[in-house]
Amino acid sequence: MQSQGLGLLVILFFFGLAGGMIGRIKGSSFFIWFLVSFCVPFLGLLAAVLYRWDSRELRRPCPRCKAVLKLHDAVCHHCGAELEFPEVAIASEEAVRRRIAST
Ligand SMILES: [Zn+2]
Numbered sequence: 455m456q457s458q459g460l461g462l463l464v465i466l467f468f469f470g471l472a473g474g475m476i477g478r479i480k481g482s483s484f485f486i487w488f489l490v491s492f493c494v495p496f497l498g499l500l501a502a503v504l505y506r507w508d509s510r511e512l513r514r515p516c517p518r519c520k521a522v523l524k525l526h527d528a529v530c531h532h533c534g535a536e537l538e539f540p541e542v543a544i545a546s547e548e549a550v551r552r553r554i555a556s557t
Contacts, residue, residue: 465495469496519533
């Protein structure tokens with residue numbers, strides 16, 4: 455009985471490890487995906503696989519310290535500046551037109 459529980463724990467651990475590594479590769483947190491995959495083995499691992507690629511997200515520079523941030527970041531993790539949702543990085547035609555119109 456006890457060895458069965460241990461075996462399950464080992465399996466869960468490897469699920470956690472796999473999920474964590476996938477999360478890490480995608481530019482997300484190893485620890486978070488380790489926990490998710492450990493607690494919810496199959497679905498957690500699936501979620502890690504389907505999770506968006508953080509390292510492929512659009513990026514933009516912080517207007518204050520020029521650190522490169524994710525487009526969806528609301529606060530600069532480098533200097534702590536609060537960030538407007540950027541028009542620059544998106545640079546849709548409409549955004550550019552609006553920026554010209556407002557200056
Ligand atoms: Zn900054």
